[in-house]
Amino acid sequence: MARPRATEEQRHAQRQRIRRAARELAEEAGTDNVSIRAVASRADVSQGTIYSYFTDRAELLRSLWLDPVNKANREIERLASETADPI
Numbered sequence: 001m002a003r004p005r006a007t008e009e010q011r012h013a014q015r016q017r018i019r020r021a022a023r024e025l026a027e028e029a030g031t032d033n034v035s036i037r038a039v040a041s042r043a044d045v046s047q048g049t050i051y052s053y054f055t056d057r058a059e060l061l062r063s064l065w066l067d068p069v070n071k072a073n074r075e076i077e078r079l080a081s082e083t084a085d086p087i
Contacts (some may be wrong), residue, residue, distance in 0.1 A: 015053045017042045019067075022060050031061055 021042035025034045027035070036057055040047045054060040 011053075014045070014049070018045065018050055018053055018060070019063055023064055026061070026064065034061065036060075 003025055018039060022034055022039045025038055025042060034057070036050055038048050039060065043050075050060065054063065
């Protein structure tokens with residue numbers, strides 16, 4: 001019997017757990033030492049699971065800085081839209 005499909009909330013939580021593991025490894029030993037195998041071990045998932053969320057190691061590492069930058073940009077846009085004259 002097939003496993004039920006994960007909900008969006010579960011997928012988001014899994015992605016965050018993978019990113020957290022990668023961030024911890026990067027902080028401990030630098031990004032050059034972050035491998036898919038080490039992230040999988042730290043996040044307690046299979047390597048294949050990581051590839052179902054990220055196409056490769058580079059995308060995983062990019063997500064460590066790109067997601068927070070995008071979040072900050074959305075907040076700046078929200079604040080700017082609330083101000084009639086930003087100057």
